Amino acid sequence: MQAQMTNSSFEFNDEADQFYSSLEVGVTVHDSKTGDICYANEYAEDVYGYPKEKLSTIDLVEVSTDSLSRSGFIKRIRAAAEGHSQQFEWRITRPSGEVLWIEMCLSELTVEGQSYVIGIVRNIDDYKMKLRHFHLLNRIIRHNFRNKLQIVSGGFSQIDRQYDGAKVFDQMRRAIAELVKLTSWVNKITSLNGAEENTDRINVRTMLEEEVDKYRSNYPEIDWEIRSENVYIDANPLLRKAFHELIDNAVRHNSHEGLAITVSASENMADQQIDIQVSDTGQPIPDIEITPLLNSEEPDQLKHGDKIGLWEVQTIVNRHRGMLKLKENSTEQKVIEITLPLADPK
Known part of the structure; x- marks a missing residue:
């Protein structure tokens, strides 16, 4: 299998192109100095969501959602060209607005004395999602379940030592209620694996209005505002x-005096995405709860925080090929943003 070169392009011969097109991994050939894509097989087109002609013109760093810089990417390309193979994971945004994880392996390639870099690209989004579920459920079992069961166990010990066990029974009831809620949540979150195809076309404005209405009548002292267009997601x-979790957190974890909660949604047609924000004027989210989100750490890295709400939100959003971002977290305002792909036009 040979490659052919012209003054303006790189291409494999028919035999080689047919071989690489038959592979169930993405294959890209990059300029060893600029990182530009000179060749891409059909699987690479599917992974990135762009046709070959477009792939040769886009900047891969621009479609990345992570903090990979152009200089960092070029450094990896040149290291691979010098014989130091590179392997890394990153997230990209497809033109459809979907966000997914990919794995890229870079190695040297020499054709007719010319240096190139060949890339092997795989869509690892399902793998990352299952890994996140594993870490999340493992953390819940190790931390949350264990803590609640220790309360119950300790309660029985106290009952044996004292006559009036009313206070102890109350603690135990609360702990057991939390365990029931946790098991219910685990059942829901694990069902995501089997419910991927079970999607509906949803008007985001209607959904946000319904969620806010659940709280507006019970908490009229809060200043509620909805800013949303009629936009749709699958x-x-x-x-x-x-x-519900984001709005509930804003209500439960802040004083209601002077509290304003705003939910908004708007189209980002350029990226085929919708940006949905939940903001409030309450207290900032504690660092112990947000650090893992900001650092893209897995849930088992959260050693001391007891809350799983943001992990729950992030897991659900990731399942929908979206992203969860903390846009602002100050004493004046905190803003949490969810970015999701727009629904296919119908």
Whole structure:
């Protein structure tokens, strides 16, 4: 299998192109100095969501959602060209607005004395999602379940030592209620694996209005505001739980005096995405709860925080090929943003 070169392009011969097109991994050939894509097989087109002609013109760093810089990417390309193979994971945004994880392996390639870099690209989004579920459920079992069971166990010991066990029974009832809620949540979050195809076309404005209405009548002292266009997404019914959790957190964890909660949604047609924000004027989210989100760490890295709400939201959003961002977290305002792909036009 040979490659052919012209003054303006790189291409494999028919035999080689047919071979690489038959592979169930993406294959890209990059300029060893600029990182530009000179060749891409059909699988690489599917992974990135762009046709070959477009792939040769886009900047891969621009479609990345992570903090990979152009200089960092070029450094990896040149290291691979010098014989030091590179392997790394990053997230990209497809032209459809979907966000997904990919794995890229870079190695040297020499054709007719010319230096190139060949890239092997795989869509690892399902793998990352299953890994996140594993870490999340493992953390819940190790931390949350264990803590609640210790309360119950300690309660029985106290009952044996004292006559009036009313206070102890109350603690035990609360702990058991939390365990029931946790098991219910685990059942819902694990069902995401089997419910991927179960999506509906949802009007985001209607969904946000319904969620806010659940709280508006019970908390009239809060200043509520909805700013949303009629925009649509294809979503699993569990996505509603993510917005419920964010609004509920703003209500439960702040004083209601002078509190303003705003939910908004708007189209980003350039990226085929919708940006949905939940903001409030309450207290900032503690660092212990947000550090893992900011650092893209897995849930088992959260050693001391007891809350799983943001992990729940992030897991649901990731399942929908979206992103969860903390846009602002100050004493004046905190803003949490969820970015999701727009629904296919119908």
